[in-house]
Amino acid sequence: MTRTVITGLGVAAPNGLGHENHWKSVLAGSTGIAPVTGFDASGYPAALAGQIDDFVDAEHIPSRLLPQTDRSTRLGLAAADWAFDDAGVEIGDLTDYQMGVVTSNALGGFDFTHREFRNLWNQGPAYVSVYESFAWFYAVNTGQISIRHKMRGPSAALVGEQAAGLDALGHARRTVRGGTPLVVAGGVDSAFDPWGYVSQLAGGLVTREGDPARGYLPFDAAASGYVPGEGGAMLVVEDADNARARGARQIYGELTGYAAGFDPAPGSDRGPALGRTARSAIADAGLTPADIDVVFADGAGVPHLDAAEAEAITALFGARGVPVTVPKALTGRLYGGGGPLDVATALLAIRDGVVPPTHGLSGPPEAYGIDLVRDEARELPLRHALVLARGRHGFNSAVVLTAFDS
Structure with missing residues (x-):
């Protein structure tokens, strides 16, 4: 049986960019939950979010990609870059069909789409970006990552809300076991424009608590709902023999079940x-x-x-x-x-x-x-x-x- 290991971590989280920064925050109890800052949420029944405030898009994404990507895709591209760097993967290490991509996404490109809707309603169809044809789509992160890194192997995009990120890793393991040496897998989400935020409130499970320290209390007697957040992680998943043969910097662990x-x-x-x-x-x-x-x-x-x-x-x-x-x-x-x-x-x-x-x-x-x-x-x-x-x-x-x- 092929042993499937994880050799690279790329984290974009509300409490830290990069896996080591996130890990330090987790141990120290540094929260990324705060009142919504991207727009005036005073008229909404909830006001908290896990926001990434220190990600400057232009510092991480090539300028040619900025007009065609939603924030969720930019976070995904950056996280994939960081995962490859952490794993010590050079694009020339493998041929294009030896590398695949599996991502999860639940919300799509809310911010991009609603900006183009405003252009359509206020100015007309000639002012709608041609990139609207795909920038909103839940599968676009898989496509953009595969194009950026010339990865043409078996790839997929999965939708299952909070559960789909683990499904992406399970599918990556299946892909590696099927003969693809390396798969970058994981997921990100972001939807904190006004419409995106209210769509998350519509499910009725988001807390109405206004104090960030009391907002999201899993398994607590005072639990009143969850706080929505943005970001996620991308991971490099490999055949163990391939990882050793190319001299992987580290193996964090094995995906056994x-x-x-x-x-x-x-x-x-x-x-x-x-x-x-x-x-x-x-x-x-x-x-x-x-x-x-x-x-x-x-x-x-x-x-x-x-x-x-x-x-x-x-x-x-x-x-x-x-x-x-x-x-x-x-x-x-x-x-x-x-x-x-x-x-x-x-x-x-x-x-x-x-x-x-x-x-x-x-x-x-x-x-x-x-x-x-x-x-x-x-x-x-x-x-x-x-x-x-x-x-x-x-x-x-x-x-x-x-x-x-x-």
Whole structure:
């Protein structure tokens, strides 16, 4: 069986650009959640977001690409560049058909599209950018990354809201196992123009809390919803033999398990699929629940969803049977970028032997029965990490990451 490893991390997160900056922020409890700054949100029922304030587009993206890309694509292009640099990949290392791209995206190019809509309504069709034909599309990140890096191998774009980022990594593993030596995979999302923001509020799960320190409280007794965020991560996924042969700078870990599931229809007598999905991912890795050292939970911050996830975790591991953490409490939920960012964070946790804390919580209800790591990092030898993600309307995904033994 081909061993699939992760050799490069490219992170664009509200609390840090670059994986090391993000990791330092996670350990220190530095949040990227703040009041919305891109427009006047005083008339909206919510006011918080996980925004990336230190990403200057023109500093990271070639000028020829700026007119044809939405912010989400620019973040994706930059994150892919950083992942390649981190992995020490030179475009000449492999031929074009030996490299693929798999990305996830849930929101598309909101800012770009709505700017062109305004041009259409106010000035007429002659003022609509020709790039509107693709800049809005959820698959454009895969296309732009593949063009920029001359990657013509098997590629895909996946949509499954918060769960799709893990699906992208699972699909990348399948692609590597199918014979493609290297795939860049992950996801980003961004939709913080006025229309994009209100579209996220329409689902009814975004918190109305105005205090950034109290906005997103996964598994907390005071949880009132989530905070939407922007960004995500791109990762270089490779065949282990290829990584060693080209002299990869490091191998962060092995992607040993993956599974996806889908919740039954409302009113069904069957329970949510998350527990079954997690168990399947662990079995796919050739492990048992007793082997898992830490769970990076989905952590919706919505009471009934948190309770359902806690029930799935305790059913699998027993009450307080495994450390649980939700570092995305510092960034907000990033939709297609959320799972890949959790995977990048989990790999750094394995590297450094530390479970990052979930900051700012007063504590979970006793009935949840989970060992939630709060406020202070917990030093532990970590070999196997389980990452969970759920998307709206029933999507569930899970991956298992394992420390790599050469």
